[in-house]
Amino acid sequence: MKKILIANRGEIAIRVMKTAQKMGIKTVAVYSTADRNAPHVKFADEAVCIGEAPSxxxxxxxSKIIEVAKGLRVDGIHPGYGFLSENADFAEEAEKNDIIFIGPRSKAIKMMGDKLAAKDAVKDYEIPMVPGVDRAVTDPKEAVEIAKQIGFPILIKAAAGGGGKGMRVVEQEKDVEEQMKRAISEATSAFGDxxxxxxxxxTSPRHVEIQVMADSHGNVLHFFERECSVQRRHQKVVEEAPSAVLTPELREEMGQAAINVAKSCDYLGAGTVEFLxxxxxxxxxxxxxxxxxxxxPVSELISGVDLVELQIQVARGEELKIKQEDLKINGHALELRVYAEDPLNDFLPSVGTLETYKLPVGNGVRVDNGFEEGMDVPIYYDPMLSKLITYGxxxxxxxxxMLKAIEDYHIEGVQTTLPFGKFVFEHEAFRTGNFDTHFVKNYYSPEVLKAKTNEEARIAAIIALKRYQEDQKILRTPIL
Known part of the structure; x- marks a missing residue:
């Protein structure tokens, strides 16, 4: 594999390019008119505009991306995440054109992309499942009967897609029909299904996921867990590895379950098995x-591997050289997704120009970044600017x-999730590890963050005044 095209943008495109560069592989960037001057375009060996700003x-x-790849004699396509990364048709089209898709086979993408098909695939491996039904339900009356059997509250959930769309928690029988209609409507709109x-x-669940990697020679490894329970709108904001609550025994049990899930769909490459x-x-x-x-990145730091490098090696048909017994957890890693969102206004996107954009640096600090000072944050894409990662x-x-890195990360021109991150990492519930997916609901509000910010500003003013007063007391002797 001498040249790969990265079918993505922003920080993940640069992240993949850095590993490709390290491996001596040439890279091709694709970009929209809105990203003409983006860092990932400058970083690549070649770059091609593929269309207007909307994704x-x-x-x-x-199909257009594959045509570009063929024209530039690309050997492989790395999809990153989002966009076409879980599009089975795209993976299949790449393979039909003799281009290696650096990801799983289309069959596995289809199977695991449908939550009902995924449940069906893993049932022979005795993997614990949440009580419920493993088939589509369209009749609210049937949903009520199911709820009576398993007990309220229930979760009505889209079979396709993710990101919290098409998902409704229902606590009472009278609300089932209305919430079911909303879930179906949202799922249809978001996923066409x-x-x-x-x-x-x-209730009170933690969101813990296991990183896996599988080669084409029958080997499947797990790279331990990530705790992803701090979320807003069912989407992750803070992640860490390892989890603060898993015992070695539970870690091994969940790791083996994740390996079995990968085996159930003849998996290839990097994947993540998510558990409650x-x-x-x-x-x-x-x-x-x-x-x-x-x-x-948090899994890479605690396990000492480059997951993108392993992805590329596996896609080339190589056998994984690491054995499960070789993998050990070293240290602890945290990640904060730095979004251009306003945590004081329901985390709504905050678009504008990055008038100041200075990244933190230092030992144990990693920033996977896709922006630079002076750039506009476009309205067309996910508003994530970067990922701030620390390792200790x-x-x-x-x-x-992490708290020091947040302090050293200077952004002006847009609102970001940095203050929210500071709130999380300073909070007693997070520091003790005693939290779940309801962290935001239980502890956070814009008023709490405002009050905390105001109090910190008041203390800073008092300290500054005290220093000024002390300076005035110092006797300054004139130089003769």
Whole structure:
């Protein structure tokens, strides 16, 4: 593999290019008119404009991207995450054109992309499942009967897609019909598939996922877990590895379950098996993401591997050289997704110009970044600017390094999730590890963040005044 095209933009495109460069592989960037001057375009060896700013006129044009790849004699395509990364048709079209898709086979993408098909695939491996039904439900009356059997609250959930879309928690029988209609409508709009299923809603769950890697020689490894419970709108904002609550025994059990999920669909490449962990530390299979995850850096840091490098090696047909017994957890890693969002206004996107954009640096600090000072944050794409990652010898050190890195990250021109991140990492619930997916609901509000910010500003003013007063007391002797 001498040349790869990265069918993505921003920080993940640069992240993949850095590893390709390290491996002596040439890179091709694709970009929309809105990204003409973006860093990933400058970083690549070659770059091609593929369309207008909206993603459906550029980054989602699979056939056009493949035509570009063929014209430039590209050997492989890395899809990153988002956009076409879990599009089975795109993967299949690439293979038909003798271009290696650096990801799983289309069959696995299809199977795991449909939550009902995924449940069906793994049932022979005795993997714990949340109580519910493993088929599509369209009749609200049937949903009520199911709810009575498994008990309220229930979760009505889209069979296709993710990101919290087509998902409704229902606590009472009278609300089932209305919430089901909304879930079906949202799922149809978001994924073109209105299929929903019903399962027991696990109260106070933690979201714990396992990173896996599989080669074409029958080897499947897991690279331990990531805790992803701090979320807003069912989407992750803070991730860490390892989890603060898993015992070695539970880690091994969940790791083996994740390997079995990968085996159930003849998986190839990097993937993530997601689980819910209840208050009693019982785990349940949630879904499998058939791509590299946003939060993969924390797994890389604690395991000492380059997951993108392994992806490329596996795609080339190479056998994994690492054995499971070779993998050990070293240290602790945290990640904050730095979004151009306003945490004081329901995390709504904040567009504008990055008038100031200075990244933190230092030992144990990693920033996977896709922007630079003076750039506009476009309205057309996910508003993530970068991922801020810290690595320490233990969890406490990683937290302290993260707080210092947030302080050293200077952004003006847009609102970001940096203040929210500071709130999380300073919060007692997070520091003690005693939190779940309801962290934002239970502890966070714009008013709390405003009050905290105001108090910090007041203390800073008092300290500055005190220093000024002390300086005035110093006797300054004139130089003769």
């Amino acid at each position: 459906n006129q550029s980054y989602l044009l699979g 209105g299929s929903v299923f019903v399962e027991k809603y696990v 962990l209840d208050a009693d530390h019982k785990f349940y299979f949630l879904e499998m993401n058939t791509r590299l995850q946003v939060e993969h 010898k233990d969890r406490d050190e990683a937290i302290q390094m």
